Amino acid sequence: MPTITKSNIAYDKRNLSDKTLLELYYNMLKPRLIEEKMLILLRQGKISKWFSGIGQEAISVGVTMALKPDEYILPMHRNLGVFTTREIPLHRLFCQWQGKASGFTKGRDRSFHFGTQEFNIVGMISHLGPQLGVADGIALANLLKENKNVTAVFSGEGGTSEGDFHEALNVASVWQLPVIFCIENNGYGLSTPTSEQYNCKHLADRGKGYGMESFILDGNNIIETYTKVQKLAESIRKRPRPILIEFKTFRRRGHEEASGTKYVPQDLMDEWEEKDPIDNFRSFLLSKKVLNIETDEAYKAKIKVEIDTALESAYAEQDIVPNETTELNDVYKPFEYTDFTPNTETKELRLIDAISEGLKQSMEKHKDLVIMGQDIAEYGGVFKITDGFVEAFGKDRVRNTPICESAIVETAMGLSISGIKSVVEMQFADFVTSGFNPVVNYLAKSHYRWGQEADVVVRMPCGAGVAAGPFHSQTNEAWFTKTPGLKVVYPAFPYDAKGLLATAINDPNPVLYFEHKALYRSIRQEVPTNYYTIPFGKAALLKEGDAVTIITYGAGVHWALETLNNNQDISADLIDLRTLQPLDKETILNSVKKTGRAIILQEDSMFGGIASDLSAMLMEQCFEYLDAPVKRVASMETPIPFIGQLEEQYLAKGKFEGALKALLSY
Known part of the structure; x- marks a missing residue:
């Protein structure tokens, strides 16, 4: 019989049952064995790239098991344990990594760049930071629905240098959103050590600056991770608020396999190998007689059979055959336009009044529609388009935002993932540059990538002729007509502005809705008083x-x-x-x-x-x-x-x- 070695991690069994302890172990073992197989396939040229999470399994598994199955998790590319713990069929995961049709992106994206509503997982994009704001949006939806759900979102320590991280934490704190921000501090951002990423002792200290609780956990200790996150999640469900957790861990392989680890001192690598979350937990369970060698071997055999069977079925699946029509049809979610006919009763409105009336009638039609923007609540917006909306619809649906365009666009995406429409007002179209990334990389691409609509309208007050200068006068529609996945609306008359805005809100795809400031109060027209729509694509x-x-x-x-x-x-x-x-x-x-x-x-x-x-x-x-x-x-x-x-x-x-x-x- 093999010798039982002593664990290098101090575990406290607490009141966990043997069944839970074994489940924690099995759920960590599964992604480890999958990864070991993937590294072999990578060397054989059977997959193109791999981002290894070996040594970090306790975080993914602990957080996932601590949350309820219907609570959303937004993982990164080292969080395979999130996907396997949520029991996504390995056949689908392997097809995803091989670019087969049974994957989640039809060969359009790779590795973990996907989401799945079936398993309440929303994958990352390569820009990393935007998913933090998306988690804010899902958490906001949970608040609005009063379902007492928690959202968990992951970031690496390198990602905390991005502006999106700070914007998302600020929004979550100001709005007291039920979200857990999980930082996997694994030592390196590609090859850049933490000493060159930030200049504070602990990243958890940043939570204080945003007025939120923060904690530091041993990311290699599965019991500490699971029990603490479970306790915090239960607390947040009762008293919604954001919490920041810094998990101390280490990345024992390259950023991706091709980059290697030559830049890591060997003594540091040796130190963290001794803290391996699976080896140490296995030793602990064996010593406590919760696990025996036979059961351990049976677990490994069962998982390996599952891996081999799923690989065989993934290999057997036919390669994707390119089809232009399929590709083009998936850029936008199909939208069945419903014609709401204008009535004969009209009144003379300025362009600005028509937009305001159209927005108000859409708020009445869509009972959960949320509008967000700077100064749009009690102040009514800088152009007074939402004047009186707070009294009519309440502050839950008419939300003043901090000055953080990126996080608010991302929040709108999170609302869409949760089935809630939203309208975001850019105070001026010029300011969209501060939220450009989530517009063109998240809103525009999500349906094409994994079938998730971005049911978001971005209002864009634009244009010159009002002596507003270089930062408040651009008409920047060409930035977005160039981007597949976005729709762009630009009315010139009050009648069109009202009807097209209604259609934009009904459309489940992202719409950039341009409003020319010089026309706001200079153009008048007889406009029907009722709610009506105008189809897109009709000049x-x-x-x-x-x-x-x-x-x-x-x-x-x-x-x-x-x-x-x-x-x-x-x-x-x-x-x-x-x-x-x-x-x-x-x-x-x-x-x-x-x-x-x-x-x-x-x-x-x-x-x-x-x-x-x-x-x-x-x-x-x-x-x-x-x-x-x-x-x-x-x-x-x-x-x-x-x-x-x-x-x-x-x-x-x-x-x-x-x-x-x-x-x-x-």
Whole structure:
């Protein structure tokens, strides 16, 4: 019989039953044996990459077993134990790692970059930090639903250097969200040691700065991890609040296998190998006669059979056959548009009033719709669009946010994962840069990656003409029309603004909804008083003619109308795009084929703007119909200046009439 060695970790059995102790051990053993098999397959070239969590199993297993199965966990790429403890079939995991159809991402992403609603797991993206804010959103949903659930989210010590970490902790603390932030402090961020990652003794100390409780746990001690997290989770369910836990552990293999561990001193590696969570727990259980050698061997044999069987079935599954239609259809969640017809009763509204009324009626229609943004509650927002909303809907649904655009976009994603719609107001469209990453990498890609919709509308007050200068005047729609997975709406009239906003909120896909500030109080129109919708991808033909097609949107629509009113002899089709993604290509192409000339007007600067893509499309698909080159008119290639005379020079408005006449005389 093998000698029973003494454990190097001091375990306290406490009141745990033998059954629970064995379950803890088995659940740690399973990911370890899977990892050992994966390392062999990696060397054989049968998988492409592996991020090893060997030596950190106690954290994944302890946290997962401490939570209820219906409570969400947001793991990292060293948390295989989360997935196996939640009993995801190994066949599906292996298919995921081999890029097979039975995986979770249909071959579109690898390793642990996926989520699964079936098992209440939301996987990471490579940018690491955003999942912390997503956990805030899931925790907020738990508060709103009053289901007394806890959310746990993982980060490495390197990830705590990201701004998203600090924003997420701040939001969670301010809103007292029931979330456990788990930091796996494993010594290195790729090759960078902790001494070069942060300059405090313990990362748990940061919890004090955010007004939250924090704890330091031995991440290699499965009993300490499980019992403490279980106790904290029970406490949070009774008194919702965030808690920060720093798990001290070590990464005993490379960041990923190709990077190796040559930068790690050997004596440090030896020290942590002696603290192996599985070897030590096995020794403890054997010494306490909770486990015997025969049972241990039986566990290993059972797991190895499960691994081999699942691998065989994964290998046997047919490789994915590329299909363009399938790929394109999965970028967006299918949306069955429902037409709500406008009534005949109308009242004159400014653009800003129409948006406010549309948002209010959507809040009434969708009883759990949440709106979030800076100063939007009692103050009513800087443009007063949500004035009176707190009194109508309460502070749970109308939420002032700290100045942290990234975390709030992520929170909206978390709400969507929990089945709650949300509208996020960027105080100015320019400020979306502070939340750009979660918009283009999380909201835009989630449905394509693992079938999870991002049911989020981001309101974007934009545009020049109000002397607001370089940081409050951009019209930055081209940043998002370039990104597959996002929809982009840009109304020019109150009627359209109200109906399109309702549709945007109904649509389960992420929508960037642009509102031109210069039009807020300058444009009036008779608008139906009831709740109504307007379909996406349907442009408005505002004027009809046969000499030229004018294609524009936003403020450009009104510049074009002014020009045509001043030049009654010009016979033009004037197309207001209304939505830029999806785009009404049919209306554009049919018009240009009829008129033979096209001019595209945008407020944005020229290079890289949507006018360039429209021009290319017309040259490719209407070349034989054209009587002149397609003309683009845009603003100057400079940032937007503040003073009036410079702003006037900057804008495309003053260039349009001359360009139009030059095109007609070509």
